[in-house]
Amino acid sequence: MQAFTVHTGLVAPLDRANVDTDLIIPKQFLKSIRRAGFGPNLFDSLRYLDEGQPDQDCSARPLNPDFVLNTPRYAGASILLARQNFGCGSSREHAPWALEDFGIRAIIAPSFADIFYNNCFKNGLLPIVVKAETVDSLFSAVASSEGYALTVDLPAQEVRGPDGWSVRFDVDAFRKHCLLNGLDDIDLTLEHADKIRSFEAAHLAQWPWLSRQTT
Amino acid sequence: MARTLYDKLWDAHLVHQRDDGTALIYVDRHLIHEVTSPQAFEGLALAGRVPWRLAANLAVPDHNVSTDPLERRGGYAAMSDEVSRIQLQTLDDNCKRFGIHEIPLADRRQGIVHVVGPETGAVLPGMTVVCGDSHTSTHGALGCLAHGIGTSEVEHVLATQCLVTRKMNNMLVRVDGRLGAGVTAKDLVLAVIGQIGTAGGTGFAIEFGGEAMRALSMEGRMTVCNMAIEAGARAGLVAVDQSTIDYVHGREFAPTGAVWEQAVAVWRDLHSDEGAVFDRVVVLDGSAIEPQVSWGNSPEMVLGVSGRVPDPAAITDPDRRGGVERALSYMGLAAGMPITEIRLDRVFIGSCTNSRIEDLRAAAAVARGRQKAATVKQVLVVPGSGQVKAQAEAEGLDRIFTEAGFEWREPGCSMCLAMNADKLLPGEHCASTSNRNFEGRQGFGGRTHLVSPAMAAAAAVHGHFVDVREMLS
Numbered sequence: 238m239q240a241f242t243v244h245t246g247l248v249a250p251l252d253r254a255n256v257d258t259d260l261i262i263p264k265q266f267l268k269s270i271r272r273a274g275f276g277p278n279l280f281d282s283l284r285y286l287d288e289g290q291p292d293q294d295c296s297a298r299p300l301n302p303d304f305v306l307n308t309p310r311y312a313g314a315s316i317l318l319a320r321q322n323f324g325c326g327s328s329r330e331h332a333p334w335a336l337e338d339f340g341i342r343a344i345i346a347p348s349f350a351d352i353f354y355n356n357c358f359k360n361g362l363l364p365i366v367v368k369a370e371t372v373d374s375l376f377s378a379v380a381s382s383e384g385y386a387l388t389v390d391l392p393a394q395e396v397r398g399p400d401g402w403s404v405r406f407d408v409d410a411f412r413k414h415c416l417l418n419g420l421d422d423i424d425l426t427l428e429h430a431d432k433i434r435s436f437e438a439a440h441l442a443q444w445p446w447l448s449r450q451t452t
Numbered sequence: 453m454a455r456t457l458y459d460k461l462w463d464a465h466l467v468h469q470r471d472d473g474t475a476l477i478y479v480d481r482h483l484i485h486e487v488t489s490p491q492a493f494e495g496l497a498l499a500g501r502v503p504w505r506l507a508a509n510l511a512v513p514d515h516n517v518s519t520d521p522l523e524r525r526g527g528y529a530a531m532s533d534e535v536s537r538i539q540l541q542t543l544d545d546n547c548k549r550f551g552i553h554e555i556p557l558a559d560r561r562q563g564i565v566h567v568v569g570p571e572t573g574a575v576l577p578g579m580t581v582v583c584g585d586s587h588t589s590t591h592g593a594l595g596c597l598a599h600g601i602g603t604s605e606v607e608h609v610l611a612t613q614c615l616v617t618r619k620m621n622n623m624l625v626r627v628d629g630r631l632g633a634g635v636t637a638k639d640l641v642l643a644v645i646g647q648i649g650t651a652g653g654t655g656f657a658i659e660f661g662g663e664a665m666r667a668l669s670m671e672g673r674m675t676v677c678n679m680a681i682e683a684g685a686r687a688g689l690v691a692v693d694q695s696t697i698d699y700v701h702g703r704e705f706a707p708t709g710a711v712w713e714q715a716v717a718v719w720r721d722l723h724s725d726e727g728a729v730f731d732r733v734v735v736l737d738g739s740a741i742e743p744q745v746s747w748g749n750s751p752e753m754v755l756g757v758s759g760r761v762p763d764p765a766a767i768t769d770p771d772r773r774g775g776v777e778r779a780l781s782y783m784g785l786a787a788g789m790p791i792t793e794i795r796l797d798r799v800f801i802g803s804c805t806n807s808r809i810e811d812l813r814a815a816a817a818v819a820r821g822r823q824k825a826a827t828v829k830q831v832l833v834v835p836g837s838g839q840v841k842a843q844a845e846a847e848g849l850d851r852i853f854t855e856a857g858f859e860w861r862e863p864g865c866s867m868c869l870a871m872n873a874d875k876l877l878p879g880e881h882c883a884s885t886s887n888r889n890f891e892g893r894q895g896f897g898g899r900t901h902l903v904s905p906a907m908a909a910a911a912a913v914h915g916h917f918v919d920v921r922e923m924l925s
């Protein structure tokens with residue numbers, strides 16, 4: 238996994254509440270058995286005027302000129318500014334894969350759906366929760382100044398903007414540790430393998446019906 | 453100290469608690485399907501790891517499978533969609549390679565993973581259940597701690613039998629009173645979501661209780677827990693009672709003999725203790741719930757069938773107004789129009805929300821002796837599993853449907869998410885018994901209205917929404 242420490246990037250605003258995972262990456266792309274290559278289909282139904290198909294060359298497709306990520310001023314954005322309940326809906330990890338593949342490194346919103354929030358951390362993507370008022374003022378700032386960029390500082394748990402503006406954010410110590418070091422959390426969990434083994438032995442002895450084979 | 457059901461399930465599976473609030477939770481049952489597993493298996497193989505406890509896993513293909521009887525008969529070879537075929541084949545290959553038990557496409561028990569799990573007894577009360585699918589919350593109906601996970605977590609569970617998670621807060625949704633005739637579990641849960649919103653349950657495990665919940669069948673409870681995720685909660689829960697135990701008894705993988713007795717003794721304690729404290733309590737009057745219909749692109753955009761679509765002009769909050777305007781425009785609805793004037797192009801009866809035998813019976817009761825409206829292009833009835841299909845056929849429900857002009861299909865997710873050929877065309881309105889009405893969910897440009905099976909059948913007959921209670925009297 239790609240590590241995340243300090244990142245500075247252009248901010249793109251997606252002014253819409255309850256952005257669901259179907260919107261982030263529509264279901265036809267979930268047929269892929271790969272993990273990469275979803276970037277061109279990020280927000281597919283918003284970004285293009287036609288219906289996308291898996292394994293299609295997207296460069297020739299008609300773009301929706303009204304979609305924010307298609308406007309030149311947000312080209313190359315790596316920080317997404319979003320509204321409440323971002324990432325609701327399905328558990329598809331294809332959503333963070335698509336965001337990451339597109340080049341997004343951090344998402345700032347007043348709230349995220351639980352599963353999506355979890356999935357981000359597994360993919361080097363940092364979801365940042367800040368107050369709704371702060372998000373409001375960031376939307377205004379992005380709209381009024383072209384090229385508006387932010388610095389996301391994970392070690393300091395701080396987002397910094399122009400003119401000395403900054404805001405702090407919370408993150409679990411464990412998740413922060415994994416993200417900072419790009420760690421695979423399977424390895425970290427397996428450090429507790431003995432504990433898992435002894436828990437399991439006692440648990441299965443106490444509830445013997447759990448061991449039954451489903452064959 | 454008095455504990456909630458969620459607290460008890462958490463305590464019984466806690467392997468390791470970290471100081472920052474994250475914890476390792478032991479997973480009893482891991483359900484697997486073709487869409488969210490290939491990358492997890494690949495990761496496992498690349499790291500040279502093997503599944504921690506093989507018997508904990510059970511796989512079944514469902515999302516991509518064809519529901520067309522002809523195409524199904526030919527197996528994978530007959531599949532017209534090459535990309536889907538590869539994904540399904542990859543599931544079979546991975547299961548063989550790692551030694552995981554799979555209920556394959558040709559098995560008579562194949563179906564939607566959330567229907568198959570409880571129905572076979574692979575999911576039992578008190579288990580922790582995970583699956584790379586958000587509607588894993590369904591299994592909470594059996595008193596399980598069950599929730600959806602992402603693909604990295606699928607790999608993590610395969611490799612460690614544990615999940616890294618943090619404890620959620622406790623919410624109680626209590627539905628008092630009795631549901632009226634013609635009002636179902638689906639209407640109950642849509643009404644709950646309408647009240648608390650799609651983010652209302654974020655960070656919570658929701659326990660559903662109260663007289664109306666207790667009176668629901670297990671199928672109905674599964675419908676309710678299935679949609680807990682639509683209220684933002686990863687997990688829904690219902691306390692174990694006699695209905696739960698009766699439901700589990702005799703299922704294929706359920707314990708028998710002395711172990712059954714031992715299990716039942718444990719399961720009987722799976723309820724919140726008297727005096728247990730919930731962080732949030734929401735109370736609804738079940739007797740006041742009417743049949744529900746969603747009109748917008750979020751499950752919280754839902755109304756009783758006698759209602760009218762909202763008028764943005766009457767909404768002062770600009771964010772809300774914008775959301776309503778966008779939904780009305782996507783859905784092609786006029787502000788203030790009565791729900792009953794919404795006309796349907798297609799009807800879908802199926803999905804892990806409403807494809808169990810009781811759902812098909814409710815739809816058949818409405819369809820019996822009636823005909824699909826001529827303006828409705830297609831009515832799909834997709835049983836949740838091979839066992840549901842066989843039961844429905846034994847009861848003659850398939851004939852009632854086909855005589856009414858409905859199509860009787862093979863089990864799978866089908867038009868719930870439209871990964872296969874079952875989908876809406878742009879602009880089409882669909883009365884659907886599934887769980888999500890997001891833009892494009894049932895096909896590019898498609899317009900989904902979430903309803904109960906009885907309401908869907910009634911809409912199929914009339915070509916527009918009607919209050920199904922008028923047809924039952």
Ligand code: SF4
Nearest residue numbers: 587803804865868869
């Ligand atoms: S029926 Fe729909 S919601 Fe249920 S598992 Fe399948 S796709 Fe997901």
